[in-house]
Amino acid sequence: MMKLGIVGWRGMVGQVLMERMTAEADFKHFETTFFSTSQKGETNPIKAPNSNPVLQDAYDISALKQMDVILTCQGGDYTKKVHAELKAAGFKGFWIDAASTLRMEKDAVIILDPVNKNVIKTALLNNQKEFIGGNCTVSLMMLAIGGLLESDSVEWITSMTYQAASGAGARHMNELLKQMKFVTDAVMSEGENLSDQILQVEKNVKVLLGDPKFPKENFGYPLAFNLLPWIDSELDNGQSKEEWKACAEANKILQSKTLIPIDGTCVRVSAMRCHSQALTIKLKKDIPIDEIESMIREHNQWVKFIPNNKSSSMEFLTPEYASGNLEIPVGRVRKMNLGPTYLNAFTVGDQLLWGAAEPLRRMLHILLEH
DSSP, X not given: OEEEEEXXXXXXXXXXXXXXXXXXXXXXXXXXXXXXXXXXXXXXXXXXXXXXXXXXXXXXXXXXXXXXXXXXXXXXXXXXXXXXXXXXXXXXXXXXXXXXXTTTSTTEEEEOHXXXXXXXXXXXXXXXXXXXXXXXXXXXXXXXXXXXXXXXXXXXXXXXXXXXXXXXXXXXXXXXXXXXXXXHHHHGGGOSOOGGGHHHHHXXXXXXXXXXXXXXXXXXXXXXXXXXXXXXXXXXXXXXXXXXXXXXXXXXXXXXXXXXXXXXOEEEOSOSSXXXXXXXXXXXXXXXXXHHHHHXXXXXXTEEEOOSSHHHHHHHSSHHHHTTOOOEEEEEEEEETTEEEEEEEEEEEOTTIIIIIHHHHHHHHHHHHO
């Protein structure tokens, strides 16, 4: 039985991964050891079959080296500290990682098997060992329009993202709730029906967002009743790092001979969970809209094609619908006034599932098949 070591199982992505692995009975295929950066020697709280009942030290290179597979959701700092040291110590196993640290390394493969299983299989035949989860918005976009990508129909894409607080982490989700409470506790104190004085209420809200006591330790700015038009660090070309990832990672996932230019603007919005994206897609040729629908709908079993009407869009193309759901709703698909080769689309997906945890657990099954 394959020896699996899991690190970072307590974090947000790790918790979602544990839920999915438990629900799909994945643990029965492995002899699992749970590693911890802070609780070594304590009782393992994860009731998984074939698992070590005691938590092991996540920095113990000799213990990690005994594993056939290390799966980590511990974050980039852990990867930077442990991965190179483990390799230098002679680790020959597989490294599966949710962090971005190794994504663009030459010998690392970004995993999204409904889109690039052939790339993953080729890498395994070439004895490659590092398999890394992709950026959440990139993975969700590629699942949504995988049929167009697979048919080589795309010339370029712009992706305007609306990314939830959970993309920044658990502390940021908690801060969003605190921001909302800070404002609503103040403005709703005079009653629930403020319609007659709503312009004054709006002014009061603006003042509250600038209050020195307003909670913004994590975001640095108000997200509640607001949006943040920048995610991640600044690059010299004017992009944010998050915007750069779209083109770099998507093309690495596809391993296509011709680069597909992808660019856009990444925005943080006050949804708790799930990232949404408005896509402008330049097609290489004029394709009838019914064929486009078929390409999108039939590419993978998780795409949920939404008819381009108001009621369906409002019901299904929302974070509220997609949260906790493996489906990837895709809708607002129409030809644009720009010309017959310009396509509009809108998609939303749970970035903690297909954007993070799900490709990792599916990679474990690919290793079992290998």
